[in-house]
Amino acid sequence: MIKSVPTAGQRTAGRPSALPRTAGRASTTTLETVRDAAGQVTSRVRRTVLPSGLRIVTEQMAGARSASIGVWIGVGSRDETTTTHGASHFLEHLLFKGTDERSALDISIALDAVGGEFNAFTAKEYTCFHARVLGEDLPLAVDVLGDMVTGSVLDTHDVDAERDVILDEIAMHEDDPDDVVQNLLADLAWGSGPLGRPIAGTTGSIEAMTRAQIQRFYRKHYRPENMVVSVAGAVDHGEVVKAIRRSFHRHGFLDGAAEPIGPRAGGRRPRIHGREGRISRPFEQVNVVLGAEGLTRDDDRRFALGVLNTALGGGTSSRLFQEVREHRGLAYSVYSFATQYADSGLVGVAVGCLPDRLDEVLEVVRVELSRIVAHGITADELERGKGQLVGGLVLGLEDSASRMMRLGKAELVYAEVLGIDEVMDRINAVTLEEVQEVATHVFGRPELLAVVGP
């Protein structure tokens, strides 16, 4: 699976900070304890760093019956060259194909048999394998995931069969107007640079990739110091650390000593110039994204951007939904988004409409963007935007999968897990001035326009 299309109202939940160090031995820290009114612990977040540099972050949730586990590797399409383009995603597929101990069928059977959800996705900056199971089946999930991630055999026949599957997946994305327009936007923003390339690779790069190249890519990036295991739900931290030591230990994976690799360095910001691109496709609809350079992941203004994004196009009460859909009936789907990477980011507005509405849609969206740049948002919109972000955050806390995702991503890309309360405080502290400042900053930048349709 590929995680390439940003969703409306995307949030982040952490910030850069000092990285935990192993100093050659395992260390465990409690990061957060939440109690209810009666003083009972409802949630506890703990982190253990193994001497090999592997990080394990868990959140024990009182009353949970399920447990969600994710194995996060700090590698994605931006770590590829033109010859390894698509290797992260190819590898993600191949890891399901078998180890010395398990065939592909054995891997599938193990988690299917207990009704667990079991999947993986590849993004530009990381790869994640994840499962959701009943708490009692967690040891099984740890065992299967550890085996897959550390001991994949990458059999030649499997590489070729899976190559065909990926070529088919690429064709499927080509038939999805959303995917086509988002890939075009990335191309307009970052050109042929690593962030600009589609995650799955191209037909050409996938056809040309050899098993040896994939094998080298695997050995280079799948290392304990570049990996985080996050678990949330019905979990005992000590038990899970033991199970991970057992499961990831095979193939000598945890033998070395290393410090965890910190969050991806920002480096030099790629310059994003105003550009326009069109791809002609015989679709019924035109899909259009109007975007601009956004913020980097460590930018403190991202909380203000979150509120702005919500007010602009994050729900049915947002300006864009009201103007484009409610008042004018111009489109069924309209939303805004903000994505952040280590050294770059994008903001944008995505609309799908009938071809003869395109000009009017673009005009309405541009008017709304200039209004928000000129006047910011209202006090009501500020309060509603905060309510929407905080409410969504709290509603997400019931779900072990959401918590696992939050923990794993935060640990990998921010090096530290921010408490929920801290995130809420940051959202609630956003002012009208900050929102207008960030609106002017991002939407005052040169425009990117991606259009796909007939």
Place this chain on the structure above:
Amino acid sequence: MIKSVPTAGQRTAGRPSALPRTAGRASTTTLETVRDAAGQVTSRVRRTVLPSGLRIVTEQMAGARSASIGVWIGVGSRDETTTTHGASHFLEHLLFKGTDERSALDISIALDAVGGEFNAFTAKEYTCFHARVLGEDLPLAVDVLGDMVTGSVLDTHDVDAERDVILDEIAMHEDDPDDVVQNLLADLAWGSGPLGRPIAGTTGSIEAMTRAQIQRFYRKHYRPENMVVSVAGAVDHGEVVKAIRRSFHRHGFLDGAAEPIGPRAGGRRPRIHGREGRISRPFEQVNVVLGAEGLTRDDDRRFALGVLNTALGGGTSSRLFQEVREHRGLAYSVYSFATQYADSGLVGVAVGCLPDRLDEVLEVVRVELSRIVAHGITADELERGKGQLVGGLVLGLEDSASRMMRLGKAELVYAEVLGIDEVMDRINAVTLEEVQEVATHVFGRPELLAVVGP
């Protein structure tokens, strides 16, 4: 939103039974109480039937912070004529456009401001408006939903603006290969009969529909005796009944006295003949569904069909996934499905592949279907299939939205809510013989073949 594409491993959770009667006064029954090992109540399901015939089913979940509410109306596209084709879905959209008390913006603001999820969908046999909020915001959600459902103004200008939105939505579905192939399959199975028509209507029927027609449709079907409100999570049954009486009472909606309308009568089964249909579209992939007539909703063999569906194409360890994707690399996406309606049903296998793989895909799928008809499944597959269904059921219980969906749909279409334990018992009781019998029954029937692609 439209709910038209069946998902893999779809399950049902109830059976026909005597309908509760009001006898002119409100009555409340406790349907199920679940306790943990320590004797604490972890879940309680209660039903109140108001004198007007409105049914309210709640499930109080210990420890939940969220509450999910759904308003279910027993009307969908199969209740339409050729002139009202698309009216159920059109109405679903229009109910968000405002009442005497609230504008469309007021409706959106109310739930956006608390971070709630808020949406609706239309199916062939029912329509559902639903929200997920923090428990403390449940009265707000009840108030907004009650107002929307009972007091929509159906303003002429809104009808025209929303008509354009729906035409755009239809265009979007035309660009989605999955939607196109599933609509084609329904057309092959049921022709121009009510079940065979696409839920959203056609460009022609939507362009021609008048406000007066929609208004009549609304008054005819949105009646208390044809409606179920289901709520799960952090909920107090008595409080919610009071809130619903208050909120649904405006516009005199609850004034009359009526008995709840029972589940849709089965009537005469439409005959499904073997047919083949192709739609030419310039997509990269070919999307194909190979199907046949399935079971009706009240067929006791549906539990065996669930196990069969799981073993055949319900997960990555299933026969189809293994044969089509793992061994041969023929497709990225392959799954089987089973959908049930009051008087008909469909089973099928859906695959998206590159055009030059189509013949091989069809051959492999047909071989697997004949193998399963001839020999059934293995004892291992039976056990895994049961584990997968039961595990998935238990994993779904943590989520207030899943429980609300289960309650509401079961109450509306089965007239009674089966306890989870009862559903599990039915799944666990399935035998190898029953699976083979149902396999022979459904896949021995004439073949439906729907193909969409270049």
